[in-house]
Amino acid sequence: MGKRADQNGPAPARRPDCYLNVVRGLEEIAVSELSQLDAEVLPTRPSKVFFSCPGDPRRLLDLRSAMHIYAFVVEHTGCPHDSSAQAWLERIARQLDLGPALALHAAVHGTVGTPSFRITGARSGRHEYTSPEIAAWVGTGVQAQTSWPVDLEHYDYDIEVELVDDRALFGLRLGARWRERHAKPVYHPASLNPTVAYAMIALIGRDADDTFLDPACGGGTLLTERAALGRARLILxxxxxxxxxxxxxxxxxxxxxxxxxxxxxxxHLPLLADSVDRIASNLPFGHRVGSGPVARSFYRRLLPEICRVLRPGGAAALLTSRRRWLRQTVSDNPGLRPDRCLRLILGGKEAFIFLLSRAG
Ligand SMILES: C[S@@+](CC[C@H](N)C(=O)[O-])C[C@H]1O[C@@H](n2cnc3c(N)ncnc32)[C@H](O)[C@@H]1O
Incomplete structure (x- = not known):
């Protein structure tokens, strides 16, 4: 199987009700969060999790690992790579069975009188056309079927078509509250995506008795996310x-x-040895904040401090794009055990969550 086919991943074995998008590399976090809702999860693909979920679908909007949540409409393979895709996509769009997805949307947002809609197009792979063209072609087909007016700004329904090579996935966007969590009163230039903050905290776990520390907290995303997840003794x-x-x-x-x-x-943390239970931090990478050499020397000074203040058995999650530097610095601090390293794609670039624990 070619690389691209691998990225595309298997088709869902059965028709799911929904799917969600997640930062690539964090699919397991979404699966574990969905399992708390008793969802039936189908095999995942990179950055995508297909599932069916019993109970009130409004609960889905509160998933903290999800970027976008969709009601599943249909998936087809065989989309041409050339301009004949126009006729292919228009035909499929005219025949879309939107009923189940609209029912799910109504259960989440209520019924809409005469709805307006827009189409969002996305694609990866080699195509002789653009995402806006995909959106326009599918929009023509949906309008022919429904007579709904298009409204690009104040739409009731947002139908997304995502093309990966020749596979076209159609979904009706249900929403997600992560954007509200991202909408801060003021922006730190390297502000962390709150779904990643959630994942980092989920990976190290939490307890109502914890002292939780972010030693380089920037705009405070990890602190806010930790506070939203439940009580702690101290969030610092x-x-x-x-x-x-x-x-x-x-x-x-x-x-x-x-x-x-x-x-x-x-x-030089003004904290006692062994005083912190869990640490999570989005370290400076030396791209947007500081420079490479400054970031590297910061890691050399920070890791001994993490090792000192973390209690034996305590856990840390550190996010960086500088895998080699962090790995080297961790190995210089034998009191810190490297448990795992997860590779993510953040804003199109590689980043890594290092999970460390303090040796007993
Ligand atoms: C990548 S940003 C963190 C962004 C933050 N997680 C957020 O979501 O807004 C890294 C932060 O490390 C801070 N920093 C750099 N060197 C530091 C040092 N020696 N001590 C404490 N903080 C430091 C920077 O000021 C910056 O705010």
């Missing part, structure tokens, strides 16, 4: 950049998240 963040702390403070206040913020250099 710090940053060397005072402006970042102002951003974090505004975000935490808006989210009514109880966390303490301290201005510090995380290479």
């Amino acid at each position: 963040g710090g940053d060397i950049w005072p402006t970042a702390l102002q951003y974090a403070s505004a975000t935490l206040t808006a989210a009514k998240a109880p966390a303490a913020l301290v201005h510090w250099d995380a290479g």
Whole structure:
């Protein structure tokens, strides 16, 4: 099987009710969150999880690992790579059975009188046409079938068509609340996607008795996410950049998240040894914040501090794009055990979550 076919992944064995998009590399986190809803999960593909879920579908909007959640409409293979795709897509769009997806949408958002719609097109692979063309062709077919007016801004229904090579997946967007979590009063330039923050916290676990630390908290996404997930003894963040702390403070206040913020250099944490249960941090990569050499020397100063303040058995999740540097620095600190490294694709680039635990 070619590389692209691998990325495409298997077709769902049965018709799922829904699917969701997740940051690539974090599919297992979405599967585990769905299992808490008793969802029946079908085999996943990169960045996609297909499932059927009993109970009230409004619960789906609260999934913290999902970027977008869709009601499944249909999937077809055989889409031409050349301009004959226009007729192929229009024909399929004219015949779409939207009924089950619309019923799910109504159960989540209520019924709509005379709906308006838009089509979102996405594609990967070699095609002699663009995503906006896919959207326009499918829109023509859907309009021929339904007579709904198109409204690109104030639409009731957003139908997404995603083409991967010759496979076309049609879904009706149900929404997801992650964007609300991302909408901060002020933006840190390297603000973390909250679905990744959720995943990092899910990977290290949590307890109501925890002292949770983000030593380089930036705009405070991890602190806010941790507070939203349940009680802790203390949620503590710090940053060397005072402006970042102002951003974090505004975000935490808006989210009514109880966390303490301290201005510090995380290479000298003003904390006692063995005083922290769990650590999660989005480290500077030296791209948008700081430079490469500064980031590297920061890792060399930070890791011994993490090793010192983390209690034996405590866990840490560190996000970086600098896999080699972090791996090297971890191996220089034998008190920290490297448990796992997950590879993600964030904003089209590789990033890694290192899971560490403090040796007993
Ligand atoms: C990638 S950003 C974190 C972004 C944050 N997770 C968010 O979502 O907004 C890295 C942060 O590390 C901070 N930083 C860099 N060097 C530091 C140091 N020596 N001590 C503490 N914080 C530091 C930067 O100021 C920056 O805010």
